[in-house]
Amino acid sequence: MAYVFFGYFAGVIALTAVLVVALRNPVYSALSLLVMFFHVAGLYVTLHAEFLFAVQLMVYAGAILIFYLFAVMFLTEKTPDRYHIQSRGSLLIGGAIIVEIAVLAGQHGVSFGSTVERTASSSPSEAGNTEAIGQLLYTSYLFPFEVASLILLVAMIGSIVLSKKDLSESPPS
Amino acid sequence: MTELGLRVAITLTQISVIVGIVIITVLLLTLAERKVLGWMQDRMGPMEVGPYGSLQPFADAIKLFFKEDIVPAGANKFLFTAAPLLALIPAFIGFAVIPWGPDLTWEFGGLSIKPFVISDINIGILYILAFASLGAYGIILGGWASNSKYSLLGGLRSAAQIISYELNVGLSIVGVLILSGSLSLVHITNAQAGGFWNWNAFTFPAPQIFALVVYVISTVAETNRVPFDLPEAESELVAGFFTEYSGLRFAFFYLAEYANMVLVSCVASAMFLGGWNAPYPGTLLSLIGLPSLAWIENTMWFAFKTYSFLFLFFWLRATLPRLRYDQLMRFGWKVLLPIALANIVVTSIAVFIAQQLK
Secondary structure (H helix, E strand, O other): OHHHHHHHHHHHHHHHHHHHHHOOOHHHHHHHHHHHHHHHHHHHHHOOOHHHHHHHHHHHHHHHHHHHHHHHOOOOOOOOHHHOOOOHHHHHHHHHHHHHHHHHHHHHOOOHHHHHHHHHHHOOOOOOHHHHHHHHHHOOOHHHHHHHHHHHHHHHHHHHHHHOHHHOOOOOO | OHHHHHHHHHHHHHHHHHHHHHHHHHHHHHHHHHHHHHHHOOOOOOOOOOHHHOOHHHHHHHHHHHOOOOOOOOOOHHHHHHHHHHHHHHHHHHHHHOOOOOOOOEEEOOEEEOOOOOOOOOOHHHHHHHHHHHHHHHHHHHHHHOOOHHHHHHHHHHHHHHHHHHHHHHHHHHHHHHHHOOOOHHHHHHOOOOOHHHOOOOOOOOOOHHHHHHHHHHHHHHOOOOOOOHHHOHHHHOOHHHOOOOHHHHHHHHHHHHHHHHHHHHHHHHHOOOOOOOOOOOOHHHHOOOHHHHHHHHHHHHHHHHHHHHHHHHHHHHHOOOOOHHHHHHHHHHHHHHHHHHHHHHHHHHHHHHHHHO
16 A cells, blocks of 8 residues: 555656656646645655645745746746757756766665665654654754754845845945 | 445545535625625625525525636636636645544444544644645636736735735744644644633633734735735726636635635634633533533534634724735734744743743
8 A cells, every 4th residue: 555655656756847847838847846746745644754744835835836936927938948948068967967876776776665664664653743853853953953044044134135236225224 | 444435434424514514604604794794884785685685695606607607818728727726625625634523532333433523633733734825826826827917916916925924824823832732733622621711812821812813814814805805906906816717716716715714713713712612611511411412512612713703804804994015015024923923932931931830
């Protein structure tokens, strides 16, 4: 049963991930990204990570992708072609990445099934997934957590400085 | 396998009962809204169909059902059809984790079922927030697919508005989560039993009354209701994102908006006002010797609280003028957000001190 669900979610994720870059209409690309986020969230449910499921939907599907759509909707359907021009260099990079994936897969052997079972058995689903994440986040991983929040704060200030161009020009009131 | 089949059958029954109740509530609301608005403005409201206009919702439903289904020229047909569904599904899916009555367990055919909640998952409220945030897709895509500038502007406004106010909804709930230590709505309501002084809005050590106010204002904005109905401001945008919609598709948007109202009212009463708990300890029916029927009293209390919030929605609509767009954004980010954040800080300090004193 678990394999059926995993196969379904993984298949749809792979398909929609390809569609995101393959589709011509940017709105359709964003929508297939939405479907992909949904199925990634579904994968979290099969791993008993319900908290991550909700956060995945809320943050990625509910906030970030809506801002993507926001921007994409201003591009008219008639002139999307200049967004699809790709340089020759990307072929080289893509080829290198494919070779790397092949090498890695060859080294580890294709063993998706065993990975799924290992993570599923070690997940603390009995104690409550949210409590477990909270405990880990605020004890063992407190320092990385605070560093991440500091980085996000810098990003926030940076985006305000970049978007408000008249910030330095305006006289101090 | 029969056990699985039985469980599926029971769950499907629960789902259809709850969807039925929600749809009936929405029908009632469409009438109640016009009646309440009418009385507040010293007029009668709908009076023609049925006694005192009581059959008006059915007349509206039949009218919408038989209206011509128009797809505007140049519209994206696929998304134009998908958008109302994308708005409707998130509005209904959240009801799965709402506890409608006491946390009972009934034995049925060897299975223990919880009759008043479809699924008591341990991330309850996060699940509702996650799907509520997806409701914006229906509105944005509906606006974009209509190939009309008014629809597009309405959709864009609604996207910005929903994202801004969603944050306040999430933050206003955090205080309740700190108090009850759980994300499951069943746990949260169970913890508020035994009198209104135990409800999260009034409880010791940190009454969440400010959080309740922030929550209610933010949900009014999130459901695009007056005074935050800028996505459908008729004086500026005709009808906003559903300008081009007619017939059944329009009905779907309408249904989604009202189902969202019911959902946020249910969450408000479950999170802040004790859910199905009566404002006095225990229940009256168990006092007079009918403890097996106490769930009727409890569900009635839940319905009463939910309908009070819905009445508040109508009341606001009759009272307040629409905000300007910059006022809306400034209010959300500079007034509600600091209140919600301060509430979290105060609540966590108060809970910590209360735990130390214990």
